[in-house]
Amino acid sequence: MQKTETFKQWFAESFPFDLNLLKEISSEPIPNHLKRWWFAIGGTPLYLFVIQATTGIILTFYYVPNPAEAFESVAHITTSVRFGWFIRSVHKWSAHLMVLTVMLHMLRVFFTSAYRRPRELNWMIGVGLLLTTVGFGFTGYSLIYEQISYWAAVVGTNIAEATPLIGGLIARFIRGGPEVSDNTLTRFFVFHIGVLPTVMVILLALHVVQIRLHGVTRLRFEEDETESVQVSMRVSAPVSPLRFHGSESESATEEEKTEERSYPFFPDHFYTEVIVGLTLTFILTILALVFPAHMGEPANPLVTPEHIKPEWYFFAVFRWLKLTSFQIGVVGSMIFLLFLLFWPFIDRVFLKKFPGKDVSFWIGVVGFFVFLVFTVWEAMV
Ligand code: HEM
Numbered sequence: 001m002q003k004t005e006t007f008k009q010w011f012a013e014s015f016p017f018d019l020n021l022l023k024e025i026s027s028e029p030i031p032n033h034l035k036r037w038w039f040a041i042g043g044t045p046l047y048l049f050v051i052q053a054t055t056g057i058i059l060t061f062y063y064v065p066n067p068a069e070a071f072e073s074v075a076h077i078t079t080s081v082r083f084g085w086f087i088r089s090v091h092k093w094s095a096h097l098m099v100l101t102v103m104l105h106m107l108r109v110f111f112t113s114a115y116r117r118p119r120e121l122n123w124m125i126g127v128g129l130l131l132t133t134v135g136f137g138f139t140g141y142s143l144i145y146e147q148i149s150y151w152a153a154v155v156g157t158n159i160a161e162a163t164p165l166i167g168g169l170i171a172r173f174i175r176g177g178p179e180v181s182d183n184t185l186t187r188f189f190v191f192h193i194g195v196l197p198t199v200m201v202i203l204l205a206l207h208v209v210q211i212r213l214h215g216v217t218r219l220r221f222e223e224d225e226t227e228s229v230q231v232s233m234r235v236s237a238p239v240s241p242l243r244f245h246g247s248e249s250e251s252a253t254e255e256e257k258t259e260e261r262s263y264p265f266f267p268d269h270f271y272t273e274v275i276v277g278l279t280l281t282f283i284l285t286i287l288a289l290v291f292p293a294h295m296g297e298p299a300n301p302l303v304t305p306e307h308i309k310p311e312w313y314f315f316a317v318f319r320w321l322k323l324t325s326f327q328i329g330v331v332g333s334m335i336f337l338l339f340l341l342f343w344p345f346i347d348r349v350f351l352k353k354f355p356g357k358d359v360s361f362w363i364g365v366v367g368f369f370v371f372l373v374f375t376v377w378e379a380m381v
Pocket of ligand 1: 114
């Protein structure tokens with residue numbers, strides 16, 4: 001007992017952190033609607049990113065980023081390193097799930113209009129997170145140095161090259177030269193284990209700070225007779241859970257109402273996130289056991305394969321490029337990206353021009369439907 005107290009004292013002196021502050025930060029009230037599981041989706045890519053970083057670091061001990069040895073080193077991890085196949089499979093499946101959950105989270109933010117003022121900047125940071133996530137997928141896929149992933153890198157960098165004005169510069173930078181060469185693998189490796197993780201951590205920190213500063217959007221729900229839940233799409237003024245702004249001026253009754261419709265982040269919401277995390281761990285383990293990552297043909301830069309297949313999340317873009325001319329397809333994709341980035345401001349224009357018409361909602365529905373159809377169409381080829 002005495003020893004524990006001494007250690008506690010020593011630790012408190014060495015690390016003078018105010019635990020009450022941690023308690024205050026973690027017990028903030030959050031809106032009641034976050035009890036619904038689909039509002040906990042935002043935490044899942046974060047959890048998966050931690051899995052990615054952990055398994056990725058383990059894989060880096062064995063991976064050799066050199067075109068002559070890359071494929072062999074992945075084969076070695078898969079067949080000879082103890083539990084190598086499992087770590088590699090979890091890394092692969094977790095990457096797929098991360099892209100999927102980022103997309104689902106984005107859909108929930110879109111269809112609950114949670115990107116509206118004052119959260120426009122956080123939506124834009126979110127678009128950065130989406131691009132970083134698929135960037136991880138693109139570079140990681142090519143590191144295996146299989147025939148199919150090598151040629152996906154060739155096509156991917158060709159797409160980058162077709163971007164007006166800056167395309168040539170970007171493509172040269174990513175490839176490490178005018179064409180895909182031995183340098184490209186080194187570049188992809190540096191992006192995958194250095195640049196993108198750094199960008200991801202910075203964007204995540206900004207994203208979380210924004211969420212803390214603005215609080216999560218308060219939504220109004222109406223329960224229908226069948227006990228299911230409907231989103232009324234009405235978003236009331238955001239109430240910050242932290243006392244950074246706003247709440248001092250709120251009347252006591254407003255504060256009481258806020259209390260009524262909130263519940264504490266810790267332990268209530270934290271436990272929800274833990275359950276989501278455990279469920280994901282279970283799903284990842286099953287996927288890795290039932291569908292372990294395998295090896296394809298080694299890359300052959302001299303032979304173009306008949307079918308080049310990127311990862312599933314690029315299927316829609318791929319289909320779009322096949323339907324249009326390459327140049328128009330790339331310019332169209334860039335316009336779409338800009339549209340996505342500045343969506344909160346475009347939405348504001350629609351709101352002003354067509355009040356009460358739900359134009360943004362229908363644009364979202366059509367956009368999602370087109371994405372789905374293009375993805376399934378390309379998958380079936
Ligand atoms: C690695 C990727 C991401 C992570 C880890 C992440 C995490 C989170 C978390 C934990 C929240 C709190 C509310 C919730 O759980 O839903 C949140 C809110 C938010 N996210 Fe993300 N997010 C990511 C990507 C994105 C993307 C791609 C977008 C949109 C393009 C986005 C836009 C937003 C916005 C606007 C909010 C505020 C929502 C509100 O106030 O209700 N996020 N995010």
